[in-house]
Amino acid sequence: xxxxxTLPAGTARGGWRGLLSFGDSRALGAVLxxxxxxxxxxxxxxxxxxxxxxxxxxxxxxxxxxxxSATLANYVRLASVDLxxxxxxxxxxxxxxxxxxxxxxxxxxxxxxxxxxxxxxxALTVIVLAPLLINVVVRTYAWRVIxxxxxxxxxxxxxxxxxxxxxxxLYTEWAIIIGSVHVFLPMMxxxxxxxxxxxxxxxxxxAATLGASSFAVFRRVTLPLSMPGLAVGATLVFSLTASSxxxxxxxxxxxxxxxxxxxxxxxxxxxxxxxxAAIATLLTVLVMVVNLASIWLVERRFPSRAxxxx
Amino acid sequence: xxxxxxGKGALLLYSITGVITLFLLVPLLFPIVLSFSxxxxxxxxxxxxxxxxxxxxxxxxxxxxxxxxxxxxxxxAAAGALLIGTPTAMGLVRYNFPGRGxxxxxxxxxxxxxxxxxxxxxxRLFTSLHSNSSLTNLAIGHTLVTVPYVxxxxxxxxLLIDPGIEDAxxxxxxxxxxxxxxxxxxxxxxxxxxxxxxxxxxxxxxxxISMWLADAENFPMPxxxxxxxxxxxxxxxxxxxxxxILMSIVIVVVLEWLTGLQRAMSV
Numbered sequence: 001x002x003x004x005x006t007l008p009a010g011t012a013r014g015g016w017r018g019l020l021s022f023g024d025s026r027a028l029g030a031v032l033x034x035x036x037x038x039x040x041x042x043x044x045x046x047x048x049x050x051x052x053x054x055x056x057x058x059x060x061x062x063x064x065x066x067x068x069s070a071t072l073a074n075y076v077r078l079a080s081v082d083l084x085x086x087x088x089x090x091x092x093x094x095x096x097x098x099x100x101x102x103x104x105x106x107x108x109x110x111x112x113x114x115x116x117x118x119x120x121x122x123a124l125t126v127i128v129l130a131p132l133l134i135n136v137v138v139r140t141y142a143w144r145v146i147x148x149x150x151x152x153x154x155x156x157x158x159x160x161x162x163x164x165x166x167x168x169x170l171y172t173e174w175a176i177i178i179g180s181v182h183v184f185l186p187m188m189x190x191x192x193x194x195x196x197x198x199x200x201x202x203x204x205x206x207a208a209t210l211g212a213s214s215f216a217v218f219r220r221v222t223l224p225l226s227m228p229g230l231a232v233g234a235t236l237v238f239s240l241t242a243s244s245x246x247x248x249x250x251x252x253x254x255x256x257x258x259x260x261x262x263x264x265x266x267x268x269x270x271x272x273x274x275x276x277a278a279i280a281t282l283l284t285v286l287v288m289v290v291n292l293a294s295i296w297l298v299e300r301r302f303p304s305r306a307x308x309x310x
Numbered sequence: 311x312x313x314x315x316x317g318k319g320a321l322l323l324y325s326i327t328g329v330i331t332l333f334l335l336v337p338l339l340f341p342i343v344l345s346f347s348x349x350x351x352x353x354x355x356x357x358x359x360x361x362x363x364x365x366x367x368x369x370x371x372x373x374x375x376x377x378x379x380x381x382x383x384x385x386x387a388a389a390g391a392l393l394i395g396t397p398t399a400m401g402l403v404r405y406n407f408p409g410r411g412x413x414x415x416x417x418x419x420x421x422x423x424x425x426x427x428x429x430x431x432x433x434r435l436f437t438s439l440h441s442n443s444s445l446t447n448l449a450i451g452h453t454l455v456t457v458p459y460v461x462x463x464x465x466x467x468x469l470l471i472d473p474g475i476e477d478a479x480x481x482x483x484x485x486x487x488x489x490x491x492x493x494x495x496x497x498x499x500x501x502x503x504x505x506x507x508x509x510x511x512x513x514x515x516x517x518x519i520s521m522w523l524a525d526a527e528n529f530p531m532p533x534x535x536x537x538x539x540x541x542x543x544x545x546x547x548x549x550x551x552x553x554x555i556l557m558s559i560v561i562v563v564v565l566e567w568l569t570g571l572q573r574a575m576s577v
Binding site for chain 2 (some may be wrong): 030109130
């Protein structure tokens with residue numbers, strides 16, 4: 001859903017020359033159609049994000065004004081104070097675990113969606129997509145009910161029946177990971193099933209005919225060919241988990257803080273705008289680095305596929 | 311290959327998939343089960359059966375006011391996204407020019423940019439501009455993050471129609487506006503519908519933008535639910551969750567019936 005795939009140019013006529021040969025009237029058409037969106041996005045998105053990043057290089061005085069000269073103090077504070085370093089590490093750790101578990105769970109789902117019986121595939125597609133339309137707060141609330149510490153939690157009640165437990169999961173990193181996997185799994189399944197759908201079954205059949213075992217076919221043929229989809233899915237799940245607020249706030253509470261909950265506290269409770277802006281900038285850089293690394297990896301290993309996708 | 315190409319491992323694969331499907335669906339059943347419990351607190355297993363919690367929350371202003379506010383906000387966002395997204399899709403599909411990729415990347419970027427950060431940037435902007443109308447700020451923020459959905463669904467619709475008909479109308483003397491209203495619009499209705507529904511649902515469920523821009527009088531549904539979780543301990547909160555799940559199921563059915571869920575979500 002959130003895959004920013006490129007739109008095909010469709011019926012477009014090529015280049016400025018093509019545009020101008022139709023006379024000024026055509027060029028005017030394109031400008032009239034696109035100007036509102038470009039203006040809107042510049043004013044309420046590009047410029048504000050730029051200003052916010054700029055803010056992160058200043059400090060707030062007692063009166064709430066900004067200091068005169070730029071400084072890296074906010075970033076130094078983020079890197080040197082133990083509490084904040086812990087939050088950064090928790091964010092990276094939770095996002096990596098969520099991504100890894102989502103990959104493991106998404107593979108069988110995507111395979112059955114693409115290769116399974118047609119009716120099963122269709123039903124599975126609806127089952128995977130439908131939860132995306134249920135509010136994150138509602139989905140996270142369901143996990144609070146399940147993971148609740150004490151005897152009223154669904155999980156602990158069930159464990160007690162088998163003479164096990166109780167476990168303390170709510171307000172731990174694992175609660176955030178479980179909740180995040182549940183919320184973001186569709187984002188991994190969708191690009192993965194799209195990539196699997198593009199693999200020509202004849203390639204796999206050829207490998208099998210030539211004597212490769214089912215596992216060898218999967219490991220040597222299917223898995224490598226599905227890498228672009230896996231990379232897109234992993235990037236999405238990592239980015240969404242790292243920048244989430246609701247799931248860490250409701251399942252991690254004060255005991256497992258992530259960057260999303262920290263930045264909310266700094267801006268809406270402490271009102272330390274410049275420090276909040278620095279946290280937000282760090283979050284942006286983290287997400288962008290992962291995105292660029294993923295693009296670089298896919299283009300290096302699959303130059304032809306990357307070109308095709310554009 | 312048997313089983314439509316899954317090979318020998320088919321049975322194992324189906325079993326694993328079944329278990330993962332349960333992991334996806336079963337958690338969503340618990341709020342529903344607990345909402346009927348005749349106990350003063352949320353307990354598992356639920357005891358007795360009552361509909362009193364539904365009666366309670368439907369008369370609870372802490373639920374109904376934010377619900378109606380989110381409907382209003384969702385409609386504003388959908389209108390804004392259609393107004394900005396439709397011409398953008400037409401410009402991107404019908405014309406090719408240097409910088410086309412850049413503009414396309416720009417209008418789709420809210421989907422990949424951390425939304426939490428977008429919200430902070432918007433709060434900074436509105437504070438600097440002394441824009442104190444929370445509803446206006448929220449509507450602008452929600453429009454920004456829903457435009458990409460409209461651009462995608464409308465583009466998909468535009469690619470299916472023949473631009474020659476539009477050229478013919480223009481040649482025959484129709485103005486740009488007339489050509490759009492009489493020729494293009496009727497042909498892209500499914501795209502406009504799907505885009506509008508998506509914009510509405512995305513706005514209705516949005517938290518990452520709202521959390522920065524809302525105030526006590528302009529308080530959207532997801533934030534109200536978040537606040538209620540930490541101060542409402544009776545099964546009423548489960549009833550609210552169940553009502554939200556029910557609403558999502560209705561939307562899934564409508565989308566599946568309208569265009570097919572998979573196509574609507576442009577998978």
